Amino acid sequence: METPRFAPLPDSLPETVPFTGPEAIERRRGGAFAARLGANENGFGPSPRAIAAMAEAAAEAWKYGDPDNHDLKFALAAHLGVTPDHVTVGEGIDALLGNLVRLMIAPGDAVVTSNGAYPTFNYHVNGFGGDLYRVPYRDDHEDPAALMAEAARVGARLVYLANPDNPMGSWVTDAEIQVALNALPPGCLLILDEAYVEFAPPEAVPRISVDDPRVIRMRTFSKAYGMAGARIGYAFGAPALIRGFDRIRNHFGVNRIAQAGALAALADSGWLAQTRANVARARNRLGAIAADNGLTALPSATNFVAIDCGHDGDFARRVLVALSDAGIFARMPGVAPMDRCIRVSCGPDDQLDLFAKALPDALRQAGQTPRR
Amino acid sequence: METPRFAPLPDSLPETVPFTGPEAIERRRGGAFAARLGANENGFGPSPRAIAAMAEAAAEAWKYGDPDNHDLKFALAAHLGVTPDHVTVGEGIDALLGNLVRLMIAPGDAVVTSNGAYPTFNYHVNGFGGDLYRVPYRDDHEDPAALMAEAARVGARLVYLANPDNPMGSWVTDAEIQVALNALPPGCLLILDEAYVEFAPPEAVPRISVDDPRVIRMRTFSKAYGMAGARIGYAFGAPALIRGFDRIRNHFGVNRIAQAGALAALADSGWLAQTRANVARARNRLGAIAADNGLTALPSATNFVAIDCGHDGDFARRVLVALSDAGIFARMPGVAPMDRCIRVSCGPDDQLDLFAKALPDALRQAGQTPRR
CATH class of the missing domain: 3.90.1150.10 (Aspartate Aminotransferase, domain 1)
Structure with a gap:
């Protein structure tokens, strides 16, 4: 056989x-x-209001979640000052990173990250056959200028930058990111993983137009909102890129309890x-x-x-x-x-x-x- | 730019x-x-015990779920009379199907399903570049013999059979599946989507060795257990195949609340x-x-x-x-x-x-x- x-x-x-x-x-x-x-x-x-919303949603768990994540997407858009077309919701940043890598990387495509940065991103790149190039940290910080130089050298299609950074807790400034962005090679996409952004000083939050097609930003309810086990996060960027997720994402993948919890958590400032x-x-x-x-x-x-x-x-x-x-x-x-x-x-x-x-x-x- | x-x-x-x-x-x-x-x-x-378990887990949602799904996997193994190495847990059958297609299908590989069967399976096959071949239903039933004949004709690597079937609610018997399995082309894998199996008569549940490498079976907490919105299901089959999921799955993807709910639901016969x-x-x-x-x-x-x-x-x-x-x-x-x-x-x-x-x-x- x-x-x-x-x-x-x-x-x-x-x-x-x-x-x-x-x-x-x-x-x-x-x-x-x-x-x-x-x-x-x-x-x-999590917020007690989020806990209550999730406990209430448990009894409604016989219903699939809304595959459009409509209410949460609209609330996030208002929160971010963008339109709902700029936002996609997913099963945590892990799933969003996997889908983004799948969208962007064919076998043999080059991807740049920092040596020692988030292993799950590397797992996804390897999983879709991308070639990973790793840039050293500089003084316990990710090094945006070096990331861009390496991206140019290897012809990368994706660059990963976590800001603030895991595992060091360090951060780079808006100004450094702006400089780096100008050095991003043509056709390359910068992933800003902002899982910890709610804990960061204002200077670490870059001012980038949400319509800039060179950047996608990812955030989560796992960290500041205390809902890691609920598995819900979001990405925002230019609509043409964001719409790409609809081609491949698991449309009914975000669980209904997490949707309810995230909506309540977002409202409890x-x-x-x-x-x-x-x-x-x-x-x-x-x-x-x-x-x-x-x-x-x-x-x-x-x-x-x-x-x-x-x-x-x-x-x-x-x-x-x-x-x-x-x-x-x-x-x-x-x-x-x-x-x-x-x-x-x-x-x-x-x-x-x-x-x-x-x-x-x-x-x-x-x-x-x-x-x- | x-x-x-x-x-x-x-x-x-x-x-x-x-x-x-x-x-x-x-x-x-x-x-x-x-x-x-x-x-x-x-x-x-859902079972009131599952609702209570999910409500309780909501307060613990700050913790990631166990990426091994250990307790649920062991409980499922006992439930199925197999070993935990025969079982993998995922974010519903949709996610499991996506991962299975990704594991088995390279662009241009042939896949056979029934014309009018589950569209999300087709979505995954298209998403990974597989070539879909569709066999007509016969008298409102999926037609195992015709599926196998088509699989042999096109050199398929995957055949999808939902039993009981969605959208018709019909079923084929153990005997029909055994005959079909013997006609499965060498190297081809049969997916038995058993999302509705708990509602089916005993004759619709095939007696297949869990170590038979030609078959993988998928079940879910979305239907009989009333937990569609919790997003949790499982696949079982030969350990070498089941281990493959660990190469590509989103290890922290199953939410903690669903894990707790599924464990309680499974215990409430x-x-x-x-x-x-x-x-x-x-x-x-x-x-x-x-x-x-x-x-x-x-x-x-x-x-x-x-x-x-x-x-x-x-x-x-x-x-x-x-x-x-x-x-x-x-x-x-x-x-x-x-x-x-x-x-x-x-x-x-x-x-x-x-x-x-x-x-x-x-x-x-x-x-x-x-x-x-």
């Missing part, structure tokens, strides 16, 4: 995954984490302001915890903080293992020299208490013989 | 969508439907039994309503009924328009001769009351001059 085979492109793909989930680590270690601070989730949670204040306070506290241990917290425009552990990646990895043994879930950048840091998400004080309590021992253990 | 362009394959795709949602029709007609009976949703709703009984009663009632109007309801193994309106597609379309004007959302098959029917979903009595009340007038209007 001849077994059905994968098509050549997927057949060539590895069986790797972009991320191991915290639940898998919990199953391996045989117990739940006491502090879940590794996935840049927002432990301050008071909760967003409170979350921003909570996150700013937690960032400061993570900075203080780092300092108490003789470490440096990097400046952050996100809801997480990269803490420089002062040694190499092996040391930071040992810190993470020791933290995990103590019930603290955190992560770290994957590439040197950023991997001298651990990355800790902001969260309520009781979670940060546990981190503060566990860190000194974890650092001590990491300084001893490697254990794994 | 040179505008970024789509890759050649998506550039060739039309801006059509597989379906217009009922909400879009409601916005056009300027009011909500009084009876929502057109999308094969299950108006008897009492509610499922009650839903089956409710649906059987509603099918009978739809048959009686049809008969009261001099029409014939086709036998159905699903939660909807195709009602033969006794004329052509134009007539049935006029019936639908008149029903819509009366606040009743229904749909119809897209291809002759099945398009002599309208397709009405099962629902609670108050919904069917409205349909029963509106149908005589709708038929009368359809018999007069076409209005649109």
Whole structure:
């Protein structure tokens, strides 16, 4: 019996995954984490109004969601000061990035990103046969000028820039992005991943015409709105590009509960302001915890903080293992020299208490013989 | 300024969508439907335990869902009597079909389906550049023998068979599928879309080894479990094929609320039994309503009924328009001769009351001059 085979492109793909989930680590270690601070989730949670809207929508879950995402799209357009034709809604930025890569990249097309930036974007590029070119970070920042130079050198069709950046929490300014945009090669599209933009200073939010065909921006309800598990985000840009998503997206893909939650969350600007204040306070506290241990917290425009552990990646990895043994879930950048840091998400004080309590021992253990 | 362009394959795709949602029709007609009976949703709703689990999970929506879908996958494996390695969970059958097509089909590969079967499958095949071959229904049934003959003729890599079938509600038997499977060309994969299987008679559920590499089966929480809006379904088959999904799926794509709801729904076999009984009663009632109007309801193994309106597609379309004007959302098959029917979903009595009340007038209007 001849077994059905994968098509050549997927057949060539590895069986790797972009991320191991915290639940898998919990199953391996045989117990739940006491502090879940590794996935840049927002432990301050969704707006109570969003929770209520989602709980109410649960009883209506027998209905498919509106495939047009009409009400949310109109609300987002008003929120952004654009028209609904400039906006598309998707199942989180992960799905939007996958669809964008599918729209733009044929096998062998060149794509540029930063070395150590969002692995899921790379996963999508590999998945559609694109050729990835990676530009080093400069001083823990993504380097827009270098990204553009590389894009020109390799004839890229896509450039990825997260601003603010994950995993470092750093940001580049409007002015830097404007300069970079002018150096974008003709026919190349700039993806601005703005997942953390609600936590960023105004200078990090570029003033770009929404009709500029060279740029698409992506935002999410996963971070500032505390709805990562609901899977809903959006992209905005020139209508001709945005309409492209309708050619390939899973039209009934956004779940109805998330639609209701996102609509309620967007309307609750008071909760967003409170979350921003909570996150700013937690960032400061993570900075203080780092300092108490003789470490440096990097400046952050996100809801997480990269803490420089002062040694190499092996040391930071040992810190993470020791933290995990103590019930603290955190992560770290994957590439040197950023991997001298651990990355800790902001969260309520009781979670940060546990981190503060566990860190000194974890650092001590990491300084001893490697254990794994 | 040179505008970024789509890759050649998506550039060739039309801006059509597989379906217009009922909400879009409601916005056009300027009011909500009084009876929502057109999308094969299950108006008897999710298990109260699933609703409670989803409402509870809403407050935890700040956490991403488990990318391994571990607990649900294990529960499904126990439910199916297979191992977790035989199961993959996805964002509804729509997403699973998209990923399967992406796994199996390179541009120009041949795919066989029935003419008038699920349009979203065709959308995915077109979206990945496959060549679709359509086999006619025979006596309102998909025709497994003809599907296999066509697959052999065109050298297909994929054959799609929905059993029970949408849009006709008909089914083929285990015996017919076994015969067909033996005629499947070497290297070709049979997709059994079993979205409605929980409503089907035992003879419609084929006995196929889960390790048979020639078949993949897909099921969902959208229909019998009443959770269409939660977007969660699963596929099962040989582990080597199932593992392929990990190469391309959106690992964090299934929302946490749906995971919790599906787990609770699967455990509530009492509610499922009650839903089956409710649906059987509603099918009978739809048959009686049809008969009261001099029409014939086709036998159905699903939660909807195709009602033969006794004329052509134009007539049935006029019936639908008149029903819509009366606040009743229904749909119809897209291809002759099945398009002599309208397709009405099962629902609670108050919904069917409205349909029963509106149908005589709708038929009368359809018999007069076409209005649109």
